Amino acid sequence: MKLAADGGARRLHATAVSQTGLTLAWDAPPGATFVLRRTPGSNPVSLRDHGTGVPVKGTTATVTGLKAGQRHTYSLFTLVKGRWTGPLVLTAGTAAPAGSGQATYVTAPGTLLAAPADLVSAAPTGSGVRxxxxPQTVTPPIGAGLVLPMSATLPGGFLGVVTAVSTDGRTLDLRAGGLSDAFDYYELTVADIAAVPGTAAPAPATAAPEAKVLAAGCTGLGAEQTVAFQPDLALGGRFATKVDKYRFLGADVPTGASLDMEMTVRLTGAATIDVESAVDCGIDLKSYSRQLTVSPVPIAVLLTPNAQVSVNGAVTVSNLGYQATSGVRVKGSMTIKNGPSFTGSPITEITPLTPTVTSNGSVGLAVGGELAVGPGVGTSGAGVIAGISGELTPLDAEFGPRFPMQDPRFNACLRASAAFVTGLSLTAKAWLSNGWSFSEKISLDALQGEFDYPGSPWHLPAGCQDLPGTEPQDSLLGGGVTKVEDAVSGGADQWGHVDGFAPGKKAWVLSTGRIADATGTPGVFASTGLGGPGDDELTALAGYPTHDAAAYTVTLTPAGSTLHVRYVFASEEYEEYPEFVGSSFNDVMVVRVDGKNCATVPGTTTPVSVNTINAQTNSAYYVDNAGGANGYSTSMDGLTVPLTCAVPVTPGKAVTVQIAVADTSDHAYDSAVALLDGGIWTD
Known part of the structure; x- marks a missing residue:
């Protein structure tokens, strides 16, 4: 088979396709005559008297009387100056019935649409397929498209381009290709992906759907403790793509390609948690796929998800979760004249479930994984290029107490937030080949980023934030500020309203250990490893990994133009002075105002930490409490004097303040930051 025989016809292509026929055209030298033969399926003839004859008029031929969605192969032989050349071959399917989900297509000359009977074997090589x-299969030439069917070794099939042919013509090396490498025209519309028959691979034994205690996927989970989370996922949306090299059916996409896709993941999941300490769980979930079409080229959607559950503190809660639908819309085209032009938007719909809380605490739930949409999806190690691919996280959620532990509403109100996170890319190669000047990944804002669900954050059950209570946390705010909302992260026993961190003042205290251990006298050793996560910014400031982080975040509206935050930093790392001062055990804190740290040694830009304020460094700001300093009643062996940072703000414009503290290099020797009553104010 030849793409263009010497002296023979060239550029065999379709100029019209309908449900009952098509019209072909080609270029040829003056005085040439032709024989055109048709065969069912994708196998061409090699002799002029095989197959069914098609009437030729000049350099065109019109075929009628076919059925919708049928595939035929056309072999064109040319007689020039008494010599026959050819055949020049293409395969075309008549237009599919509306709503059938079948593709309408015309192959590029030389393309082979292989059936299982055409192959001895086909397997990935790491960079493509061999x-x-x-013996009876006609060998496509180098540079031609070759579409391989789905098989045990290629579960997603393969759309490739021939790069090498063995001397006997039987063994071919292929690289991954795009639709236009194999087709002059291709159109597929799937109106409802959810209606396409799907498959779901069995979940791994460590995460069986009936499991109640997922100990195999968890660290820190005791024998009598429970973490159960098995969300249900479903794929939905629509998919439409078109490649048109000759503009015979796609006047809206002249010599180009288009994509109009909506891809959604519907998630329903409720977690049941009963733990006594920090627990982290990684749960493998079953994969989900939708085979949008098998013929002439397999195109599929594949989602390979997993779930992550993180718990900090003693937590007993059930029915914790959401019903959410998230995804992306992508629409646009690529043409030789104008290049790629695409737009996108995220899809975010959610309804929180109403949890039952016995013992409140911090919980993180995340469900996400790899999403791929396009030709060859599901075949690994073959250099497959999908149309849309990358990371998709339909749910990234956090739950925690709305009120502090000492408040009687502590277990009655939970603050929940949720976001949709996507790191997808559109690969133009799936629609346009190198010869069309595009082989690149296209980034869209809708495909890259984090999108809060509408209504996030919530207080659950609805209205619980308005329950009557003592509102002790409001004593933290002074004059000139109005609270919008606040939240605490870390274990439930890592914060509290106590005396002792500054003479004559109560304070809200965040600790890297238990708050109960932070009060009292220096004879009490405060050192509790909670197994909690650290904080990325604190890690950067300390220069070492951090652990057991706790943070208080408040959004407020200032009346004045200068925001003040008054605080005290304390640590048990001072107990072993000077051994741990100047070491990697550099426990650290931060006061972020709209993301910028203002907790610095007065008159400098140096962050406050064990190594930057102590008995020898910046000692004017240090209080030695090893023997019990007058007016202080804390177990911490050292702490700073009350320090204040001041930041310019815009009156009336909301600002977010976050105070955080973490252990550095280990989970031992607690540290704390105390926020003095009335210690956030403006003037």
Whole structure:
């Protein structure tokens, strides 16, 4: 088979396709005559008297009387100056019935749409695929498209371009290709992906759907403790793509390609948690796929998800979760004249479930994984290029107490937030080949980023934030500020309203250990490893990994133009002075105002930490409490004097303040930051 025989016809292509026929055209030298033969399926003829004859008029031929969605192969022989050349071959399917989900297509000359009977074997090589053809199969030339069917070794099939052919013509090396490498025209519309028959691979034994205690996927989970979370996922949306090299059906996409896709993941999941300490769980979930079409080229959607559950503190809660639908819309085209032009938007719909809380605490739930949409999806190690691919996280959620532990509403109100996170890319190669000047990944804002669900954050059950209570946390705010909302992260026993961190003042205290251990006298050793996570910014400031982080975040509206935050930093790392001062055990804190740290040694830009304020460094700001300093009643062996940071703000414009503290290099020797009553104010 030849793409263009010497002296023979060239550029065999379709100029019209309908449900009952098509029109072909080609270029040829003056005085040439032709024989055009048609065969069912994708196998061409090699002799002029095989197959069914098609009437030729000049350099065109019109075929009628076919059925919708049928595939035929056309072999064109040319007689020039008494010599026959050819055949020049293409395969075309008549237009599919509306709503059938079948593709309408015309192959590029030389493309082979292989059936299982055409192959001895086909397997990935790591950079592509090696295929071995049966002796009776016509060998496509180098540069031609070759579409391989789904098989045990290629579960997603393969759309490739021939890069090498063995001397016997049987063994071919293929690289991954795009639709236009194999087709002059291709159109597929799937109106409802959810209606396409799907498959879901069995979940791993460590995460069986009936499991109640997922100990195999968890660290820190005791024998009598429970973490159960098995969300249900479903794929939905629509998919439409078109490649048109000759503009015979796609006047809206002249010599180009288009994509109009909506891809959604519907998630329903409720977690049941009963733990006594920090627990982290990684749960493998079953994969989900939708085979949008098998013929002439397999195109599929594949989602390979997993779930992450993180718990900090003693927590007993059930029915914790959401019903959410998230995804992306992508629409646009690529043409030779104008290049790629695409737009996108996220899809975010959610309804929180109403949890039952016995013992409140911090919980993180995340469900996400790899999403791929396009040709060859599901075949690994073959250099497959999908149309849309990357990371998709339908749910990234956090739950925690709305009120502090000492408040009687502590277990009655939970603050929940949720976001949709996507790191997808559109690969133009799936629609346009190198010869069309595009082989690149296109980034869209809708495909890259984090999108809060509408209504996030919530207080659950609805209205619980308005329950009557003592409102002790409001004593933290002074004059000139109005609270919008606040939240605490870390274990439930890592914060509290106590005396002792500054003479004559109560304070809200965040600790890297238990708050109960932070009060009292220096004879009490405060050192509790909670197994909690650290904080990325604190890690950067300390220069070492951090652990057991706790943070208080408040959004407020200032009346004045200068925001003040008054605080005290304390640590048990001072107990072993000077051994741990100047070491990697550099426990650290931060006061972020709209993301910028203002907790610095007065008159400098140096962050406050064990190594930057102590008995020898910046000692004017240090209080030695090893023997019990007058007016202080804390177990911490050292702490700073009350320090204040001041930041310019815009009156009336909301600002977010976050105070955080973490252990550095280990989970031992607690540290704390105390926020003095009335210690956030403006003037």
């Amino acid at each position: 295929a071995v053809l049966q």
